[in-house]
Structures are given as structure tokens and as C-alpha cells.
Amino acid sequence: MNIEAHLATLEKKHGALEEELHSALTRPSVEDEYIATIKRRKLRLKDEISKIRSTTH
Incomplete structure (x- = not known):
């Protein structure tokens, strides 16, 4: 799965x-x-989303 699909x-x-x-x-x-x-659970997902976004930009 690519990063964009994972983020979505x-x-x-x-x-x-x-x-x-x-x-x-x-x-x-x-x-x-x-x-x-x-x-x-929401906070963990938000943190994961933020972490992925910060490493891809």
C-alpha cells in the first residue's frame, strides 16, 4: 500500500x-x-497521521 492510500x-x-x-x-x-x-484511539490515529505527513513532506 502506498503512503497516500495508507493516509486515506x-x-x-x-x-x-x-x-x-x-x-x-x-x-x-x-x-x-x-x-x-x-x-x-482517535488520538493514536491522529498522531500516526501527523507522523506520516511530517516524514513525507
Whole structure:
């Protein structure tokens, strides 16, 4: 997989996590740990995307 395709995949996953987080925040029964897990996964993806972009530019 080339770098552009990999970045696109990571960005798509990040967007999906954003939607999942938004959905979780609108449901009062969602546990804080679940929300924290989504945020951590989003942050890891964001860091990976930033790292790849900084090494390719």
C-alpha cells in the first residue's frame, strides 16, 4: 500500500471514530470509559497521521 492510500485509510478510520464518539456523547447511558477509549484511539490515529505527513513532506 502506498503512503497516500495508507493516509486515506487512517483518515477514514479517524472520521468513523469521530462519528462513533459523537453518537456515544448523545446517549446518556454510555460509560465514561467507553468514551475515553474512543478518544484514545482517535488520538493514536491522529498522531500516526501527523507522523506520516511530517516524514513525507
